[in-house]
Amino acid sequence: MAEEEESKKGEMEKRAIPLLTPHRLGNFNLSHRIVLAPLTRMRSYNFVAQSHAVLFYSQRTTKGGFLIGEASGISDTAQGYPNTPGIWTREQVAAWKPIVNAVHEKGGIFFCQLWHAGRVSDYSYQPDGQPPISSTDKPLTAEINGSSAADYPPPRRLNTHEISQVVNDFRIAAKNAMEAGFDGVEIHGANGYLLDQFLKDQVNDRTDEYGGSLENRCRFPLEVVKAVADEIGADRVGLRLSPFADYNDCGDSNPEALGLHMAESLNKYGILYCHMIEPRMITQFEKSETKLSLLPMRKAFKGSFIVAGGYNRDGGNEAIASGSADLVAFGRLFLANPDLPRRFEINAELNKYDRSTFYTFDPVVGYTDYPFLKLDTKTN
Ligand SMILES: Cc1cc2nc3c(=O)[nH]c(=O)nc-3n(C[C@H](O)[C@H](O)[C@H](O)COP(=O)(O)O)c2cc1C
Numbered sequence: 001m002a003e004e005e006e007s008k009k010g011e012m013e014k015r016a017i018p019l020l021t022p023h024r025l026g027n028f029n030l031s032h033r034i035v036l037a038p039l040t041r042m043r044s045y046n047f048v049a050q051s052h053a054v055l056f057y058s059q060r061t062t063k064g065g066f067l068i069g070e071a072s073g074i075s076d077t078a079q080g081y082p083n084t085p086g087i088w089t090r091e092q093v094a095a096w097k098p099i100v101n102a103v104h105e106k107g108g109i110f111f112c113q114l115w116h117a118g119r120v121s122d123y124s125y126q127p128d129g130q131p132p133i134s135s136t137d138k139p140l141t142a143e144i145n146g147s148s149a150a151d152y153p154p155p156r157r158l159n160t161h162e163i164s165q166v167v168n169d170f171r172i173a174a175k176n177a178m179e180a181g182f183d184g185v186e187i188h189g190a191n192g193y194l195l196d197q198f199l200k201d202q203v204n205d206r207t208d209e210y211g212g213s214l215e216n217r218c219r220f221p222l223e224v225v226k227a228v229a230d231e232i233g234a235d236r237v238g239l240r241l242s243p244f245a246d247y248n249d250c251g252d253s254n255p256e257a258l259g260l261h262m263a264e265s266l267n268k269y270g271i272l273y274c275h276m277i278e279p280r281m282i283t284q285f286e287k288s289e290t291k292l293s294l295l296p297m298r299k300a301f302k303g304s305f306i307v308a309g310g311y312n313r314d315g316g317n318e319a320i321a322s323g324s325a326d327l328v329a330f331g332r333l334f335l336a337n338p339d340l341p342r343r344f345e346i347n348a349e350l351n352k353y354d355r356s357t358f359y360t361f362d363p364v365v366g367y368t369d370y371p372f373l374k375l376d377t378k379t380n
Pocket of ligand 1: 037038039041070071113188190277281284309310311330331333358359
């Protein structure tokens with residue numbers, strides 16, 4: 001009896017924490033609202049996901065938890081960094097299967113993030129040493145992640161008739177992700193990569209139907225959304241956007257209009273969720289004060305709304321309690337705390353993340369060696 005009371009009490013305490021309340025994400029019953037944000041870790045040698053990722057993802061899996069996989073290249077022109085995974089070859093698809101299985105075995109829901117880097121790439125990542133593709137032929141001008149923009153060569157502007165081929169690459173990659181066992185896909189339309197290079201007016205300088213007006217700039221990303229939704233079902237598709245950010249030298253003169261137009265347009269396709277990065281995240285990792293907000297987009301979009309960027313336990317709880325989001329994705333905190341939901345539940349201290357190992361190639365160090373809470377049998 002005492003045990004029953006204890007467990008009831010535990011349940012009530014849990015309910016009082018907004019991040020730990022359930023959410024129905026389309027057909028998926030999530031047991032809580034703490035999402036693993038997509039995290040590139042550069043440990044997928046030769047663009048193939050590796051067996052050590054089984055441990056990384058399963059450590060971060062809870063029953064009914066939602067995980068978004070790291071950005072995965074959709075084609076042989078999509079890569080721009082060493083050792084990021086792909087999802088365009090049979091070998092890559094097969095390599096993902098045991099990782100997805102491990103997440104499913106623990107009751108997690110796992111989406112694959114589909115990615116094309118566009119001009120954030122160089123000749124060495126491209127077939128036959130060709131220039132990377134983009135909406136534009138302008139190279140990056142800002143300094144990116146400590147490397148100078150000179151490391152990024154001028155891209156080749158896609159011809160109008162080639163765009164449908166890239167749309168098709170996204171479609172096939174989505175099909176591959178389903179074959180690998182993923183529950184759905186998140187299309188990466190954020191952070192200055194290919195889709196964002198079409199969305200943002202400070203990069204997109206096209207004069208065809210894919211450039212100029214807001215509608216035209218959104219055309220290619222929306223074609224990708226439609227193609228992917230037609231292929232695997234809209235109820236398995238999310239889209240990530242960062243209208244306010246200008247990472248990778250990819251800013252827009254009117255991010256509010258851009259974000260709102262996309263949120264409204266997405267309703268036509270009935271996709272599962274829209275995942276937006278907070279305006280305060282001007283650079284990838286630094287927060288800044290701003291009055292700008294994602295609320296207009298949250299209100300306009302009819303599916304589930306995920307927010308990310310600079311959240312901690314309190315901020316996440318506030319976002320859920322106030323209704324400004326359905327789910328909150330955590331990047332760095334989840335990277336460093338494999339048992340983040342449990343730590344939030346009992347308000348435990350958090351491990352600090354080590355930035356120096358974010359993008360190193362070691363299969364263990366800075367990857368799967370962040371400790372779980374001690375003496376907590378529930379988490380291990
Ligand atoms: C190591 C690392 C890798 C990342 N890789 C990706 C990625 O593959 N795809 C993506 O959309 N965002 C990526 N991001 C951005 C995160 O998903 C998230 O938006 C960002 O870290 C801000 O959230 P946070 O303050 O909770 O860390 C990455 C961030 C970090 C720290």
